[in-house]
Amino acid sequence: MRLGGTVCCNNPAEWEEKLVQSGFRAITAPFTCETPREEIQRLLRITEKHDVAIAEVGVWKNVFDPAEGRTNLEYAVRQLKLADELSIPCCVNIAGTESTAGWDAADRGNFTQAMYDRLVSSLREIIDRASPKKAFYCLEPMPWMLPDSPETCLQLMKDVDRKQFAVHMDFVNIINCPRRFLDAERFIEECFRLLGPYIKSTHLKDSRMDLMRLTTVLEECSPGEGSLDFVQILKAIDRYLPADAPVLLEHMTTFEEYRRAYDYVAGKAAEAGVGI
Template sequence: MRLGGTVCCDHPAEWEDKLVQSGFRAITAPFNCETPREETERLLRIVEKHDAAIAEVGVWRNPFDPVTGPASLDYAVHQLQLADEFSIPCCVNIAGTESPFGWDAADPGNFSEAMYRRLVSSIREIIDRANPKKAFYCLEPMPWMIPDSPEVYLQLMQDVDRKQFAVHMDFVNMINCPRRFLDAESFIEECFSKLGPYIKSTHLKDSRMDPMQLTTVLNECSPGEGSLDFVRVLKIIDRYLPADAPVLLEHMTTFEEYRRAYDYVAGKAAEAGVCI
C-alpha cells in the first residue's frame, strides 16, 4: 500500500522538503480548482519527482445548506473535473445535511427518505455535469450520515447508478456503536470484503471508547492511541486492496503528529509483513 497523509507546512517554499521528510507515498491534493494553474503544475511536478501519488481531491462542502448549497454543489463539480484532468482517482465529500448546526452535523433529517432522494439526485448531478472518465466521486462514510454501513453504501451505489460513483473507505467513522467497537476488526473485515472492489482511497486512524462511561462516547484518535489492532487491520487492507492502494493518515494538525503516526503504522506494517 501507499501510506501517507496530508503534508502540513506553513511555508509553501518548504513544502517539497516536508514531503520528502514525511516519507509519504500518497497525499491529499495540495491544491484545488481555485489554485492558479502554474502553482498546481509546480506541485504536480514535485509530487511526480518524489514518486508520491495524489490519492484524493477533497470537496468538504455541504450541498444542502440553504444558503451556500448551490455554490457547494458547483464546487464539487469543479473539483471532480480537476481530479479527472490530472487522473486523481478519488474526489471525496460527505453527503451533507440540512442541519442548522454545521456542514457535517448530526440531524434527524440525515436519515429521512426525502434526504436520501436528494442525496441520490445530487450525486447524479455532480457526476453528470463533470462527466469524468478517470476520476470517481465518492462519499466518506460518517457516523450520523449516509452511508453509515457497507450495506447502505452498496445500496446507494445501486440507486445512484453511475459508473463513476465509487467508495471512499473510512471504517472508523462507521464504528459508531459499542457492538462495532468491541468487535472492530471483524467489522473492518466486513467493510473491505463488501466494498473492496470499489474503494478508491482509504483513511486510517484509531478508535477509543471509555468502557466505564455512560452513555457511550466514541472518539477517533491517531494510530496507537486507541484500541484497534493495527497488525490485523493492515493485513485486512493488504488482503483486499491492490498493492499500490493509497491509505491516508488524517486529522493530525502538525507535521510532527503525522510523522509519529506514520512511524507507528510503518512499524505495525513490518510486524504484519505488509509492504508500504
C-alpha cells in the same frame, strides 16, 4: 499500499522539504480548482519527482446547506473535473445535511427517505455535469450521516447507477456504537470484503471508547492511541485492495504527530508482513 497523509505548508519549497521528511507515498491534494494553474503544475512536478501519489481531491462542503447549497454543489462539480483532468482517482465529500447546526451536523433529517432521494439526485447531477472518465466521486462514511455502513454504500452505488461513483473508506467514522467497537476487526474486515473492489482511497486512524462513562463515548485518535489491532487491519487492507492503494493518515495537527503515526503504522506493517 501507499501510506501517507496530508502535508501542509504555504511555500512550495518548504512543502517539498516537508514532503520528503514525511516519507509519505500518498497525499491529499495540496491544491483546489481555485489554485492558480502554475502553482498546481509546480506541485505536481514535486510529487512526480518524489514518486508520491495524489490520492484524493477533497470537496468538504455541504451541498444541502440552506443558503450555500447550490454554490457548494457547483464547487463539487469543479473539483471532480479537476480530479479527472489530473487523473486523481478520488474526489471525496460527505453527503451533507439540511441542518443549520453545521456543515456535517448530526440531524434526524439525515436519515429520512426524502434526504436519501435528494442525495441520490445530487450525486447523479455532480457526476453527470462533470462527466469524469478517470476520477470517481465518492462519499466518506459518517457516524450520523449516510452512508453509515458498508451495506448502505452498496445500496447507494446501485441507486445512483453511475460508473464513476465509487467508495471512500473511513471505517473509524462508522465504528459508531459499542457493538462495532467491541468487534472492530471483524467489522473492518467486512467493510473491506464487501467494498474492496470499489474503494478508491482509505483514511486510517484509531478508535477508543471510554469504558468508565455512561452512556457511550467513542472518539477517533491517532494510530496507537486507541484499541484497534493494526496488524489485522493492515492485513485486511493488503488482502482486499491493490498493492498501490492509497491509505492516508488524517486529523493530526502537526508534522510531528503525522510522523509518529506514520512510524507506528509502518512498524505494524512490518509486523504484519505488509509492504508500504
